[in-house]
Amino acid sequence: MRNIKYLIAGAFFGIVLVKSEVISWFRIQEMFRLQAFHMYGIIGSAIVVGMISVFIIKKFNIKTTAGEEVVIPKKEFSKGNIFGGLIFGVGWAITGACPGPLFAQIGSGFLVTFVTLLSAIAGTWVYGLLRERLPE
Amino acid sequence: MEFLKQPWPWYIAGPLIGLIVPILLLAGNKPFGISSSLKHICAACIPANISFFKYDWKREAWNLFFVAGVVAGGFIAAHFLNGQHAVKLSADTTAVLKHQGIKDFSGLLPNDIFSFRQLLTLRGFVFMVVGGFLVGFGTRWANGCTSGHSIMGIATLQWPSLVATCCFMIGGLVSTWFILPYLIKL
Numbered sequence: 001m002r003n004i005k006y007l008i009a010g011a012f013f014g015i016v017l018v019k020s021e022v023i024s025w026f027r028i029q030e031m032f033r034l035q036a037f038h039m040y041g042i043i044g045s046a047i048v049v050g051m052i053s054v055f056i057i058k059k060f061n062i063k064t065t066a067g068e069e070v071v072i073p074k075k076e077f078s079k080g081n082i083f084g085g086l087i088f089g090v091g092w093a094i095t096g097a098c099p100g101p102l103f104a105q106i107g108s109g110f111l112v113t114f115v116t117l118l119s120a121i122a123g124t125w126v127y128g129l130l131r132e133r134l135p136e
Numbered sequence: 137m138e139f140l141k142q143p144w145p146w147y148i149a150g151p152l153i154g155l156i157v158p159i160l161l162l163a164g165n166k167p168f169g170i171s172s173s174l175k176h177i178c179a180a181c182i183p184a185n186i187s188f189f190k191y192d193w194k195r196e197a198w199n200l201f202f203v204a205g206v207v208a209g210g211f212i213a214a215h216f217l218n219g220q221h222a223v224k225l226s227a228d229t230t231a232v233l234k235h236q237g238i239k240d241f242s243g244l245l246p247n248d249i250f251s252f253r254q255l256l257t258l259r260g261f262v263f264m265v266v267g268g269f270l271v272g273f274g275t276r277w278a279n280g281c282t283s284g285h286s287i288m289g290i291a292t293l294q295w296p297s298l299v300a301t302c303c304f305m306i307g308g309l310v311s312t313w314f315i316l317p318y319l320i321k322l
Contacts, residue, residue, distance in 0.1 A: 002164075003197055003198050003201040004201070005163050005164075006160075006163065006164075006166070006198045006199075006201040006202040006205065007201045007202070007204055007205040007208070008205060009156060009159050009160060009163065009202060009205060010201065010202040010203060010204060010205020010206045010207075010208070010209060011205040011206070011208045011209035011212060012152075012156070012205075012209060013153065013156055013202075013205070013206055013209060014205060014206035014207065014208060014209020014210045014211075014212070014213065015209040015210075015212055015213045015217065015219075016144070016149050016152045016153055016209075017153075017206070017209070017210070017213075018209070018210050018213035018214060018217075018219040018244075019140075019143060019144040019149065019213050019217060019219055020143065020144045020145075020146065020148075020149030020150075021143055021223050021244060022149070023210070023244055023245075024223050024244040024245065025244070025245045025246060025249075025250070026223045026225050026229065026233070026241070026244070026245075026246070027223060027225075028308075029229055029233060029312060029316075030225055030226050030229040031308075032308045032309055032311070032312035032313075033228070033229055033232065033312060033313075035226040035228045035229045036225075036226045036229070037146070038146050039146075041146030041147060041150055042146045042149050042150040042153065043150065043282070043286055043287065044150065045146065045147060045150030045151050045154060046150045046151065046153040046154035046287050046291075047154065047286070047287055047290050047291050048151075048154065048291075049150070049151040049153075049154025049155060049157075050154040050155075050156075050157035050158070050168075050287055050288065050291030050292075051290075051291040051292075051293075053154065053155065053157055053158035053291075054157065054158065054161070054291060054292055056158075057158060057161065057162070062162065064161070064162050064163070064164060064165050065162060065163060065164070066164065068165060070161050070162070070165060071165055072161070072167065072292045073167050074294065075279070075280070075285070075289050075294040075296045075297050076296065077295070077296035077299065078279065078296070080277040080278055080279055081278050081279065081285075081296050081297075081299050081300040081303065082278075082299065082300075082303050083277060083278075083303075084273070084274045084275065084276065084277025084278030084279070084300075084303075085274065085278040085285075085299070085300040085301070085302075085303025085304050085306075085307065086274070086303045086306060086307040087270050087273060087274030087277065087278075087307065088270065088271055088273075088274025088275045088277075088278055088281065088303075088304055088307060089274070089303060089304040089305060089306060089307020089308040089309075089310070089311065090270055090274070090307045090308070090310065090311040090315065091267050091268070091269070091270025091271035091273075091274055091307075091311075092271060092282075092304060092307070092308050092311075093307070093308040093309075093311035093312045093315075093316060094262070094263055094266070094267035094270065094311060094315075094316065094319065095263065095264070095267035095268055095270075095271055096245065097271070098170075098271065098275075098281050098282040098283070099170040099171045099173070099174065099271065099275060099281045099282075099283075100170040100206060100281070100282065100283050102268075102271070103170070103203045103206040103207050103210065104206050104207070104209060104210035104213075105210065105244075105245070106207055106210065107206065107207035107208060107209060107210025107211040107212075107213075107214070108210035108211065108213060108214035108219055108220065108244070109210075109211075109214050109220065110244075110245055110250060111252075112250055112251055112252050112254075112255060112264065113245075113250065113264070115255060115264050115265065115268070116264045116265075116267065116268035116271075117268065118268070119264065119265045119266075119267075119268030119269045119272065120174055120268040120269065120271045120272030120275075121174050121177050121178060121272055122268075122269060122272065123174075123268065123269040123270065123271065123272025123273035123274070123276070124171075124174040124175055124177075124178050124272040124273065124275070124276045125178045125182060125184075125186075125189075125272075126269075126273055127188075127272070127273045127276040127277055128175075128178060128186045128188035128189050128276070129184075129186055129188075131188050134277065
């Protein structure tokens with residue numbers, strides 16, 4: 001039951017993704033064609049708000065609801081950031097969806113995108129299979 | 137309530153998405169990120185003795201609840217907040233896509249690509265199955281997606297996330313300008 005709060009946070013995220021049209025294939029096309037500010041505004045302002053929030057948490061040493069110190073996991077650099085990033089970018093423009101919007105598309109009634117999700121799961125699985133043979 | 141039913145502008149939606157970063161941190165020290173859920177689904181359903189999927193995914197169950205919430209949120213927005221409508225797309229993008237062969241502009245996704253009937257065509261297969269595969273394979277290799285790297289990672293000043301985000305953009309630009317025109321014509 002302690003996971004219910006994450007379900008609610010996810011629902012909040014899903015609503016915003018649909019209402020701001022981030023789940024729209026058209027909006028992603030428009031973004032990569034540099035023909036509208038909409039998507040850049042969303043990602044940019046999300047980063048700024050996230051940054052300020054983390055700054056405030058650190059500055060005032062705000063604890064989690066369980067009273068723990070807030071810990072931010074470190075992202076280690078790997079070549080995968082580059083190669084995987086490029087591959088994901090290609091896929092993002094084709095499907096018009098990064099993983100978050102993919103889940104929201106399904107919920108909002110585009111049931112066929114469940115196939116896209118299954119294929120993304122398959123892609124993740126194949127990565128796991130080939131991992132040791134790929135440059136890290 | 138009327139306001140909620142209109143499409144939300146970027147300066148409302150972006151900050152709301154940004155707030156998920158502190159919400160998850162304060163709710164239980166969870167880093168914002170979606171693509172890990174795909175890994176946990178593999179670990180839970182098809183681990184197949186691959187070492188990458190041999191870990192206690194139940195400890196990461198929060199992430200699966202989070203993405204289940206995203207599906208529910210999509211449902212709520214579409215059914216109660218008027219979330220299904222044509223996009224007020226830039227005239228330039230509309231013109232280019234029409235020229236490339238997209239006919240249906242009535243919803244958030246073009247029906248002439250994303251539908252069950254299209255799935256049986258080469259074009260539908262490439263857009264949904266091949267595209268989805270690249271998203272899953274790429275995000276896992278990159279160790280994160282738009283939420284984990286571009287938002288969470290950059291907001292916490294981690295340079296590998298900035299590198300990853302630049303690569304997302306380069307991949308997307310190349311794909312949009314040089315690959316998609318051919319894929320749409322399939």
